[in-house]
Amino acid sequence: MLKTLQFDKHKFDFSKYFEDFFECDLVRLHNKYDFGEKFIDVTGGTKSIDLIETAYNAVIKTDSFSLMWTKFLSTVIKPLFKQNIYYQKLPSLRIFPADHSVKYVDKVCDGMNVHLDSESPFYHPTFETNFWLPLMVCDHLNDFYYIDGNNWKQRANIDKQDMLMFDSFIIHGNYMHNKSFNTRVSLDFKIVPEDQYDKSVLTDIPIIKRGKKFKQNEFFTTDYYYNFL
Numbered sequence: 001m002l003k004t005l006q007f008d009k010h011k012f013d014f015s016k017y018f019e020d021f022f023e024c025d026l027v028r029l030h031n032k033y034d035f036g037e038k039f040i041d042v043t044g045g046t047k048s049i050d051l052i053e054t055a056y057n058a059v060i061k062t063d064s065f066s067l068m069w070t071k072f073l074s075t076v077i078k079p080l081f082k083q084n085i086y087y088q089k090l091p092s093l094r095i096f097p098a099d100h101s102v103k104y105v106d107k108v109c110d111g112m113n114v115h116l117d118s119e120s121p122f123y124h125p126t127f128e129t130n131f132w133l134p135l136m137v138c139d140h141l142n143d144f145y146y147i148d149g150n151n152w153k154q155r156a157n158i159d160k161q162d163m164l165m166f167d168s169f170i171i172h173g174n175y176m177h178n179k180s181f182n183t184r185v186s187l188d189f190k191i192v193p194e195d196q197y198d199k200s201v202l203t204d205i206p207i208i209k210r211g212k213k214f215k216q217n218e219f220f221t222t223d224y225y226y227n228f229l
């Protein structure tokens with residue numbers, strides 16, 4: 001399952017939070033900030049991009065963003081599932097600067113970070129539903145791609161602040177080297193419908209998050225990783 005969803009972009013203007021913070025069009029972030037190395041390996045959460053950490057703390061972790069986030073979850077996301085949900089406490093922010101390579105999977109395939117979030121090195125539970133939300137307009141060089149039947153490289157090609165909702169069996173990724181003139185900025189998050197959460201499928205396989213080691217069955221718990229709504 002993969003579908004495109006729309007929501008009220010004026011009411012939930014995620015992009016504006018970041019545009020206001022950076023004081024810059026998001027696709028031009030690479031002109032304003034120095035991302036350091038041209039090749040950035042963040043595989044398995046061992047390392048992260050400083051600007052992402054800065055924006056995460058200065059924007060996503062604020063009370064006003066959190067308030068909008070919980071309103072968004074209760075009025076836009078929860079009704080999709082028609083039941084109670086567990087949700088990732090706060091969304092993840094991704095920045096892929098123009099003319100930089102960002103590797104985040106063990107094995108790059110055909111120049112792309114092709115992956116399932118349930119595989120190494122992420123080990124997300126398969127009972128999660130994924131959401132991806134671009135904060136700018138993507139082009140064919142920096143977009144989200146996925147396998148649709150036999151068609152690898154089906155481009156998401158969705159509007160700024162539309163949303164892709166897809167299950168954990170959809171293989172997806174993007175070009176490791178962003179050859180576009182535009183930086184890509186997006187949010188993503190996981191939802192688990194209450195009746196899908198199954199602790200018994202989690203194991204003690206090691207995962208790394210933000211440079212710290214955890215066990216899968218200690219990380220993806222309803223106490224630690226998710227909130228209930």
Ligand SMILES: [Fe+2]
Binds near residue numbers: 115116117172
């Ligand atoms: Fe992913």
